[in-house]
Amino acid sequence: YLTTARLAAVGLPTPRTVACQSVEDGLAAFAALGGDVVLKPLFGGEGRGIARIQDEAIAERTFRLVTQLGGAIYLQEFIPHAGSDVRLLVIGSRVLAIRRTNGSDWRTNLSRGAVAEAIHPDDAWAELARRAAECVGATLAGVDLLPGLDGKVYVLEVNAAPGWRGLAAAHGVDVSAMVLDYLEKLARAEQG
Numbered sequence: 040y041l042t043t044a045r046l047a048a049v050g051l052p053t054p055r056t057v058a059c060q061s062v063e064d065g066l067a068a069f070a071a072l073g074g075d076v077v078l079k080p081l082f083g084g085e086g087r088g089i090a091r092i093q094d095e096a097i098a099e100r101t102f103r104l105v106t107q108l109g110g111a112i113y114l115q116e117f118i119p120h121a122g123s124d125v126r127l128l129v130i131g132s133r134v135l136a137i138r139r140t141n142g143s144d145w146r147t148n149l150s151r152g153a154v155a156e157a158i159h160p161d162d163a164w165a166e167l168a169r170r171a172a173e174c175v176g177a178t179l180a181g182v183d184l185l186p187g188l189d190g191k192v193y194v195l196e197v198n199a200a201p202g203w204r205g206l207a208a209a210h211g212v213d214v215s216a217m218v219l220d221y222l223e224k225l226a227r228a229e230q231g
Contacts, residue, residue: 040081040113042175042197049174051167051194054115065102065112069095072116078105079113091117091145119188123147124195127160127168127182128206128214130221134165137209149205157209164192171197178225179218 040058047053054077057068069076069092078101080088092098102112123140124147141153149155160168164184171194172180181201185193203214 043115045174046171046194046197049170051171051174052191053194054118056113056115058111058113060106060111062099062102062106062112065105065114066095066099068112068114069098069102072114075117076114077117079115081111081113089146093117118185118193120145120185121188123153123186125158125160125164125184125186126201126206127164127184128201128203129168129172129178129180129182130217131178131224132169133217133221134160134168135203135206135210135212135214135217136160136164136168137206139205155205155209157206157211167192167194175199179221 040056043053043056055072057072059065059068074095075093076091076098078090078092090101092101105112122142122145123138125136125138127134127136136158137155138158139147139149139153139155141147141151144151147153167184168182171182172178175197177197177199179199181198181203183195183198185195187193203218207214
């Protein structure tokens with residue numbers, strides 16, 4: 040939530056987001072976000088634990104379960120999209136990108152069956168990724184952008200511990216070597 044708040048504070052486009060701890064507040068947020076939300080766990084990865092909720096009765100039962108387990112209700116408005124998003128890996132000033140497309144699920148994680156395609160982001164998307172990483176204090180980060188059907192591009196996430204296996208395979212490059220080279224340059228700059 041802090042990441043999302045920081046992104047919004049610097050004016051980057053993000054989905055409307057609400058974090059709360061009661062069923063009543065969750066239902067109010069569900070309605071305020073248009074009755075079509077994504078429930079996310081506070082900690083997770085690879086699309087695990089993420090659910091799209093479009094029915095108030097299911098929302099209520101889900102929020103009850105989350106609160107009974109001592110969890111927080113973390114909701115984002117669902118952004119209609121064409122079935123793909125973009126993962127940009129920021130390595131200092133360098134940016135690599137893939138489009139992740141999933142024809143059988145609204146989640147575009149590679150672990151959920153999405154297919155990665157190497158792309159070369161335009162300057163605007165690369166700068167958006169750099170700004171998103173910078174606003175959370177990261178110079179190495181995975182930034183997820185979602186082109187919505189409304190014509191806007193949303194920053195969904197900044198991951199300070201990103202995986203890059205899909206990026207490396209799609210681009211046919213050794214991303215690990217790029218990251219190590221970057222970290223070595225950072226270490227030398229700090230020493231000198």
